Amino acid sequence: MSAKEKLLYAASRLFEEKGYSGTTTAAVAAMAGVAEVTLFRHFKNKETLFRETVKQIQGSVILEISDREGDPDLRDGLCHFAKTLCRYFMEQNRTIRMMLFESIRNPELKDLLKEGPMRSVTRLEFFFSYHISQGRLPSVDPRIYADSLISLVFGYTIGLVSLKEKQDINSELEYLEDIITTAFLPELKH
Amino acid sequence: MSAKEKLLYAASRLFEEKGYSGTTTAAVAAMAGVAEVTLFRHFKNKETLFRETVKQIQGSVILEISDREGDPDLRDGLCHFAKTLCRYFMEQNRTIRMMLFESIRNPELKDLLKEGPMRSVTRLEFFFSYHISQGRLPSVDPRIYADSLISLVFGYTIGLVSLKEKQDINSELEYLEDIITTAFLPELKH
DNA sequence: TATGTAAGTAAGTAGTTACTAACATATCGG
């Protein structure tokens, strides 16, 4: 692993935990096991390091949720989608929370934040428009369904990790399934 | 206004915008218009100032959402609740995002975060159990309904303010109403 | 053998940061 890679890896862990101003260049270099001056040879300044770090964090996001797009069972597809998204938000929750905060002062981070969730909105829209075309849902703008499911899962997961002491992932996923079949599109239940 | 009050007010604005490590005691004192040493006479250290600030921020939260608890119209009550909550999350979004981030390193902040949203969960539970008792909803645990509505509104609002460039509050509230009547409990629609 | 490249070491700069000490002044209740 090159020095630059080591620095980016260390930086991602530190920025994620301590945010921009809580992270020092000395700490990043130390965690990467390289000299601090090497950091400044690869990155013009701390700000540049932060930006490049954020880019590669978000670049590593792979959402493997598309494999149910043509699922014949709407309810199953929905639950699968929700659970996958929930797991993703859980894994990335610290990065997300950090970026949610840093984007207050650095609005261009919004674009990077969008890349993750927004891509899933498009995916979900396809999913819903397919099921609408099959007559399984009333023919309204599929974006409404997509937005609401993503909002629901996002809110549920971030609330979960931010408020609860300890989480048992499996029981949380089960509860999420309950929520979806009971309150979200309950007409699906039977 | 006493020096202490001025300090707490300035601190709340700065911590909310820049977080803990982005805020300096000098800046707080300057914004409050008092000498920095006065800050340390009222608060043992920066950490204490932060904690007391956070306490009073959350202490000022008044949720006036209870006035529809016995509403005969489930759909109207729900929309009213959701909109009120949405407005609250919008107003408080920077504080919420800051605390969501700071609670990564300072887990005791979770308790303070809970006070706001959690109180509304209880309120909502009453609302739903009333309508369940009236036979307007299937008799499941009302907490499921409460959790999902709060998750939905929370996720929607935080997503909104964090991703969108400019928000027109009224059209966002309308869209939220669409979401609720279309995707959340759609059986209410008629 | 010569040269370029990536990394290290060591030292330092200029500014910031949380926090303290000592002393002076203002304000206010009794």
Place this chain on the structure above:
DNA sequence: CCGATATGTTAGTAACTACTTACTTACATA
């Protein structure tokens, strides 16, 4: 009016912070 309490002023400290400079080492390639 007195005395206590609150606040200001000034100065300082020790550590930290982002970033720079000058020079060195190791290795690969021409």
